[in-house]
Amino acid sequence: MSHAGFLRDHWDGDDDAFLALVRALHALGDALADTPPRQVPAALDAAVSKLPATGRDSALLRFVLQLALAPRTMTGEAVARLQAEAGFDDRAVHDIVHVVACFSYMNRLADGVGVTLLEGRRPLAEELFGAEAVAAHLDWGQR
Amino acid sequence: MPWIAYPADDATKEIERATRPWRREGRPVPGVIAPMKHAPRTLRGVLQMNQAVTFGGSSLGQRTEELIATATSAVNDCFY
Numbered sequence: 487m488s489h490a491g492f493l494r495d496h497w498d499g500d501d502d503a504f505l506a507l508v509r510a511l512h513a514l515g516d517a518l519a520d521t522p523p524r525q526v527p528a529a530l531d532a533a534v535s536k537l538p539a540t541g542r543d544s545a546l547l548r549f550v551l552q553l554a555l556a557p558r559t560m561t562g563e564a565v566a567r568l569q570a571e572a573g574f575d576d577r578a579v580h581d582i583v584h585v586v587a588c589f590s591y592m593n594r595l596a597d598g599v600g601v602t603l604l605e606g607r608r609p610l611a612e613e614l615f616g617a618e619a620v621a622a623h624l625d626w627g628q629r
Numbered sequence: 630m631p632w633i634a635y636p637a638d639d640a641t642k643e644i645e646r647a648t649r650p651w652r653r654e655g656r657p658v659p660g661v662i663a664p665m666k667h668a669p670r671t672l673r674g675v676l677q678m679n680q681a682v683t684f685g686g687s688s689l690g691q692r693t694e695e696l697i698a699t700a701t702s703a704v705n706d707c708f709y
Contacts, residue, residue: 490703493699546697588679593705601631601663602708603660603708604657620708
């Protein structure tokens with residue numbers, strides 16, 4: 487099962503809210519792709535508050551997205567903010583950073599050698615991200 | 630198809646061992662893992678790290694891990 491597939495099965499809210507979150511995250515990545523890294527933290531402050539996520543998840547996503555999209559902008563203040571807003575202890579912060587790093591690593595591997603979605607995963611990916619986004623992803627792999 | 634070719638799952642004894650978890654279940658080696666068949670030691674090391682950090686291996690619980698994984702991969706335009 488894909489990571490998003492697991493999350494979908496264990497999502498607290500309704501399925502429409504989950505799909506809206508996943509699509510909003512993908513759109514946010516697109517929107518910030520051309521944003522200078524130094525401007526990403528401020529852009530995230532505005533964007534994350536509009537995501538269909540609340541409380542602890544929202545604070546977590548704010549931190550995760552900053553680390554994933556603009557790692558050189560990370561600061562001790564960002565860690566302190568995450569801990570104050572979401573209550574994560576030092577061990578949890580370490581583990582959060584490790585999961586972001588692990589997936590960023592896997593994403594870079596895929597980007598570097600042109601790994602695209604396996605055909606069998608396409609229906610789920612289209613449901614999660616939309617057919618247009620998946621088609622663009624597969625087109626990238628042909629370049 | 631990826632932009633580089635890579636060995637078959639049974640090209641060498643070492644690759645055969647490294648890909649056993651998927652072959653045993655009759656599943657293809659995941660696309661992002663398959664190129665690592667060039668370096669079976671790397672493949673095994675990466676799998677160990679993945680198991681330690683995700684799939685419920687961290688202190689966060691699998692739901693939080695998968696939320697982080699999904700968010701990271703979504704903003705990076707990776708769909709697997």
